[in-house]
Amino acid sequence: MIxxxxxxxxxxxxxxxxxxxxxxxxRSFNLIWKERDSAQPDLLERxxxxxxxxxxxxxxxxxxxxxxxxxxxxxxxxxxxxxxxKELTDRIYSGKYTPSPVRRVEIPKPxxxxxxxxxxxxxxxxxxxxxxxxxxxxxEPLFADGSYGYRPGRCAQDAIQRVKEYAEQGYTFAVSLDxxxxxxxxxxxxxxxxxxxxxKDERVIQLIKRYLKSGVMENGxxxxxxxxxxxxxxxxxxxxxxxxxxxxxxxxxxxxxCVRYADDIVLLxxxxxxxxxxxxxxxxxxxxxxKLTVNRDKSRTVSVFAIRNFKFLGFALGRNGGGIxxxxxxxxxxxxKKKLKHLSSRRNVQSIKPALEKLTLYIRGWLNHYGIASxxxxxxxANQWLYxxxxxxxxxxxxxxxxxxxxxxxxxVPFDLAFQAGNSRRGYWFTTRTxxxxxxxxxxxxxRSGYFDLVTAYQSVHVNY
Numbered sequence: 001m002i003x004x005x006x007x008x009x010x011x012x013x014x015x016x017x018x019x020x021x022x023x024x025x026x027r028s029f030n031l032i033w034k035e036r037d038s039a040q041p042d043l044l045e046r047x048x049x050x051x052x053x054x055x056x057x058x059x060x061x062x063x064x065x066x067x068x069x070x071x072x073x074x075x076x077x078x079x080x081x082x083x084x085x086k087e088l089t090d091r092i093y094s095g096k097y098t099p100s101p102v103r104r105v106e107i108p109k110p111x112x113x114x115x116x117x118x119x120x121x122x123x124x125x126x127x128x129x130x131x132x133x134x135x136x137x138x139x140e141p142l143f144a145d146g147s148y149g150y151r152p153g154r155c156a157q158d159a160i161q162r163v164k165e166y167a168e169q170g171y172t173f174a175v176s177l178d179x180x181x182x183x184x185x186x187x188x189x190x191x192x193x194x195x196x197x198x199x200k201d202e203r204v205i206q207l208i209k210r211y212l213k214s215g216v217m218e219n220g221x222x223x224x225x226x227x228x229x230x231x232x233x234x235x236x237x238x239x240x241x242x243x244x245x246x247x248x249x250x251x252x253x254x255x256x257x258c259v260r261y262a263d264d265i266v267l268l269x270x271x272x273x274x275x276x277x278x279x280x281x282x283x284x285x286x287x288x289x290x291k292l293t294v295n296r297d298k299s300r301t302v303s304v305f306a307i308r309n310f311k312f313l314g315f316a317l318g319r320n321g322g323g324i325x326x327x328x329x330x331x332x333x334x335x336x337k338k339k340l341k342h343l344s345s346r347r348n349v350q351s352i353k354p355a356l357e358k359l360t361l362y363i364r365g366w367l368n369h370y371g372i373a374s375x376x377x378x379x380x381x382a383n384q385w386l387y388x389x390x391x392x393x394x395x396x397x398x399x400x401x402x403x404x405x406x407x408x409x410x411x412x413v414p415f416d417l418a419f420q421a422g423n424s425r426r427g428y429w430f431t432t433r434t435x436x437x438x439x440x441x442x443x444x445x446x447x448r449s450g451y452f453d454l455v456t457a458y459q460s461v462h463v464n465y
Contacts, residue, residue, distance in 0.1 A: 043201035047127075047134045048089060056130035057081065060122060060234070068121030069103045069217050077122040088123075095203070099124045101215035101222045102230050116184065118216055118230025128211065128234040131204070135238060138198055143241060144248035149262035150237035157372045157465070159261045160315040160326055163268070166257045167304050167317055167324050171268035173275040174310055177282060178298035182263035183236060184228040186243050187291040188212050191229075194242055211235065237262070247290060251282070259312075266312055268304075275301040315373060325374045333375075336366060337382065344389040346396050346428065353450055355393065359386075360452035371461030383454035390451060391432040391441045411440035 046052060061074045072080065081088070091097040102118030109115050120128065136152070143151065148159040163174075179185075188209070195205055212229060215222045229236040240262060247265075251258045256278060257268040267282060269275040279301050286292045302309040304317045307330065314332040318325050328336070342348065343362060349355040398404045405422035409415060413436045421436035431437065447453055 043134065043199065044093070044203045044207075047130050047204065048092060052133055053126070053130050056133060057126050059129050060125045065122075065125065066103075066105070066119055068119050068124065069100055070121050072122050074122050077126065081123070081126070092127075092207070095206070097207075097210075099127075099211050099214040101217045102232065104216050104218040105232070115231070117232040119232045120211075120214075120230075120234075124211070124214075125234050131208070132235050132238050135199070135235075139238065139242060139245075142198065143245055144252055144258070144260075146252065146258040147241060147245065147248050147260050149260065149264070150241055156261055156313045156315075156369060159259055160313055161372065161465075162259050163266060163304065163312060164317060164324055164326055166259070166268045170270050171257055172304050173269045173272050173301060174304045174312075175265075175267040175269070175275050175278045175282060175301050176299060176310065176312070177265040177267070177279075177286070178295040179263045179265070179286070180293040180295045181228075182292065183231045183240060185292060186227060186229050186239070188227055190291060191239060191243055194246065208235070208239075243290070247282075247285065250285060261313055264313060272301060272303075314370065318374075326372055328370050328373045328375055328378075332370070333378070336370075340382070340386055341389075344386060344393065346393055349393040349397075352390075352394055352397065356390070356450040356452070360450070363452050363454065363457060367457055367461045371458065372465045374462075376455075376458070376462075379454050379458045386454060387443060387446065387451075388429075388432060390446060391437055392428045394441060395432050395437060396428055408436055408440050411445070413440050 057078065060077075064074060067073050088097070100121045100123075102120050105117040105119055106114050107117060140151070146162070148154045148156070148162070191212070192205060192209060195208065199205055211233070213225060215224050216230065217223075229239045244260065244263070244265075248258055248260060251267060259266045259268070265282075267275075267278045269278055279299065283294045283296075283299070286294050300309065304310050305319055307316050307318070310316060311329045311331065314329055316327050316329040318327045339362060340359070343355065343359050395404070398407055401422045405415075405418045408418035408421060413421075417436040417439070421431060421434050424431050424434070432441075443451075443453070
């Protein structure tokens with residue numbers, strides 16, 4: 001795809017224009033490209049190395065994703081890359097490659113707000129992914145132990161488990177920090193200077209800078225981007241972690257337990273007074289040194305057992321005679337039940353098999369995230385409720401009384417019971433609780449038809465924690 005090495009261009013010295021004290025020492029981009037730096041001479045070459053770039057494209061293809069402003073799909077990108085590989089490579093090595101503006105997409109948040117995503121073109125996503133693949137090994141050893149978001153081998157379950165461990169050590173007061181529009185407000189100068197501490201190939205720095213400055217197309221108009229790294233870019237998660245790594249280490253040096261997943265930050269303390277001091281000092285650091293905005297309405301100090309106020313990644317903590325345990329936050333559970341109700345509604349279920357497939361897909365994804373939580377009894381109750389809803393959908397699809405009677409008898413129901421249920425004038429919910437319907441549509445029969453038993457699925461996932 002991309003040639004292994006497209007030229008013998010050397011690596012430049014760092015661009016001092018971004019550093020304090022060197023504001024007047026601006027050099028042209030072309031000159032930067034021609035200069036040499038022996039510290040990291042081949043980073044750009046490794047990014048564009050054939051195997052690395054191919055791996056990047058496969059990852060982009062696997063993630064699917066919508067086209068950028070050029071309308072090119074993931075499938076269309078492969079023949080384009082094969083045909084224009086040398087041209088693309090030469091442009092990148094010569095410093096003439098300019099990323100396209102990202103396409104602005106707005107998606108609703110669960111709390112009612114709007115999250116703005118920036119969708120790069122497939123070519124830019126591939127190049128960003130190739131960069132992320134080479135930069136991640138550089139930064140992984142440098143990240144603080146309390147950072148869990150967007151990192152290989154780490155997940156949200158690890159983060160809440162860490163909070164639980166701190167709570168067991170007596171850190172029962174939490175400082176929950178909410179950053180307003182974090183990805184959209186990253187300071188470019190601060191970020192670039194942080195990158196220069198560990199990336200010595202200035203060509204890579206300048207390429208990242210061009211991505212940051214590429215602009216956003218909204219309603220057909222390209223708007224400049226003076227700050228932020230748009231959500232939707234393959235490189236943005238890594239850049240977001242690099243930016244807040246300073247914060248992680250600062251509070252680790254102070255001996256403060258810090259657990260962070262992307263921009264969800266929890267600092268822990270052993271007393272309410274200590275947590276209040278932490279809230280003040282953390283806010284000063286984030287707004288002063290990091291030039292971020294802390295949402296003071298949503299940032300608070302709270303007991304980790306305050307179910308209404310403490311929520312982290314959809315989880316909460318509880319305690320009983322057996323100790324401290326992880327549970328699903330009430331808001332997350334309510335959202336789960338609402339989604340199940342929608343997927344199993346009589347209006348939406350036109351055909352039972354596709355409906356069961358959609359339910360299975362959603363439940364698997366949900367359990368992959370929340371399976372660590374203790375919720376056996378709640379899953380039993382939800383399972384019984386969902387079985388009933390599935391029976392109700394099937395009962396509705398049978399429509400006519402004679403069809404209902406015939407199908408019930410095929411399933412082993414005696415004629416008198418089948419006749420009584422089939423001719424019932426009661427509603428779907430009531431009728432599907434009768435002996436006849438439950439005798440016909442047993443759990444075992446529904447499972448064979450494709451039903452994904454909630455309790456069994458939960459137990460198989462939860463046992464791993």
